[in-house]
Amino acid sequence: MLAAKLRELVTGTVGETAPPGLVPVEDAPLRLDRTERRQLQVIRRFGTIGSLLLACGGLGAGASPTINPLLDTPILGVFARIPTVAMASAFSGMLMMVLAWLWLGRLVWPGxxxxxxxxxxxxxxxxxxxPLILVPxxxxxxxYSYLAQSAVVQRGMDPYTIGAAQALGPDNILARSxxxxxxxxxSPYGPLFLTVGRAITGIxxxxxVVGILLERVLALIGLGLIVWALPRLARRFHVPPVAAIWIGAANPLVIFHLVVGVHNEALAIGLxxxxxxxxISRLPRIGPGDPIPPxxxxxxxRILAGATLITMGGGVKVLALxxxxxxxxxxxxxxxxxxPQLLKAAGAMLVVGVVxxxxxxxxxxxxxGWLKxxxxxxxxxxxxxxxxxxxxxxxxxxxxxxxxxHIDATVGTARAIGWIGFACSGVILLWRSYRGHFSAMAGLGLFLVWFVVLGPVVQPWYPLWAIIPLATAKASKRFRTWVTVFSALIALVTPPTGSTFDGRAFLIPTAAVAALILVGLLLLVVRGKLPEREPRGELTVTPATSEPLSSGPLG
Incomplete structure (x- = not known):
């Protein structure tokens, strides 16, 4: 039943040709009119103010290291001494950025x-x-695990057999954080990531503080790769590029967890x-009955280079493989x-990946040792x-x-069944993608959905493995609605502290009420200045009398 629902949600194109009645997505949309450009400016500023509030809140309500250098820093250290205000600022920023993202979606929804x-x-x-690049x-x-395990490598020890505290000592500032x-x-991370981490530790x-900023540079490189690839893949699979970027890169889960949270998933997914x-950039688009070009x-x-990049992503997080x-x-x-061609292609990818x-x-x-x-x-x-x-x-x-x-036996058995189901889903999705029931990118996204559903451990940012590829697949209105709601909810329920509220749970009610009041007042300011909901559906042919996107100012 669940598999059938997923297939209903994601509708990919067969092969590489656009469905009948549709035009190439880059030629169909028109540019925003003057009213919509003003609405866009309101949305941008609302989201930017939210980003600034989140940045300020992070100075006192973020996942600071055990020995917090901000406490002795003039001005910046104030936020750590007023945790309720910092928490309220963070909550306000989170809510404002999510709202701004939802409003922005009204200007990019296909149709x-x-x-x-x-x-x-x-x-x-x-x-x-x-505003979030320099925040804690x-x-x-x-x-902090990235930094500590990279330090283990930099000191010539094996991070796959020894923990950070044992290798660096319990009093080491990196291990204590x-x-x-x-x-x-x-370390559960791939050898490529720890090799780069060794260079970061060397600097x-x-x-x-310097280590965190350098790790964030890696995350931004990963985000840059995502932003580079998304519109190109979207065009290949007949999705409006800006719609793909909105759901796959401007998503608050991406900003909160890959950029602010400095997760190495950014680099792995980007690669x-x-x-x-x-x-696939030079693979020809072949329609049914067309001759196979030489x-x-x-x-x-291009295939060799692409497979190499994917394998490098696996060297960060093996799931990319x-x-x-x-x-x-x-x-x-x-x-x-x-x-025979399918087996030949599978063998070629296996050889490239292994080499x-x-x-x-x-x-x-x-x-x-990383395999263990x-x-x-x-x-x-x-x-x-x-x-x-x-x-x-x-x-x-x-x-x-x-x-x-019998918790260990029960959980172990359930997880083993989950892994078997995940492997079976991969075989089925590969075959159905090969048979043309949906595009290869939709198949990849669905396979990663099953990783989230059947995987032994799920963190709030793990769904991005599926959401980002599926942003480029030809998706139904219902799928995009579900992803939007899911992303907004998960973005709002994850605490900015990076842990539970142990020892400071009493701050939550006051901070939450203050955040709601502040955001409510700001909503009154922007009332009537936001885009209205419009019918949402698939992209249709543009009337010949419409004004093309390339003309006029872009805003």
């Missing part, structure tokens, strides 16, 4: 007669991101998408679509994972009926 230009979307994303980490403390649960845990040393785009040398080198399978599907269809990953591993000098620590995150039981949640519910029932507490 509108007029839509934002790419330049307008890029400027909006930059305005909302710049928020929503997660993972960046790592959450207690992870201080003795070997920053034990300076936490995966960039590699996918490079690999191969060109440029096609071969699944994209190789869907690139292989497109290559097999390019070769004519027979079973490139071997080169990365050997060059890093870290060995193959891929399940490092599974030591926690998170209710966000449906599989783990069901298992914990079963454990609770067992305790209720006095059958004993």
């Amino acid at each position: 509108r007669p007029r839509m934002l230009s790419r330049a307008q979307m890029d400027r909006t994303l930059v305005m909302w991101t710049i 980490p928020m929503f997660s403390q993972d960046v 790592v959450p207690t649960l992870w201080r003795e845990t070997p 920053a040393g034990d300076n936490v 995966m998408l960039a590699g996918f785009q490079v690999a 191969w060109s040398r440029e096609e071969f080198w 699944v994209a190789l399978g869907f690139v292989g599907v497109m290559i097999a269809r390019r070769w004519g679509g027979g079973l 490139v990953m071997t080169l990365i591993t050997v060059a890093s000098g870290l060995g193959w 620590t891929l399940n490092g995150g599974t030591i926690i039981y998170t209710w966000l994972s449906p599989v783990t949640l069901v298992a914990l519910g079963g454990v609770g029932l067992g305790i209720l009926f006095q059958l004993g507490n």
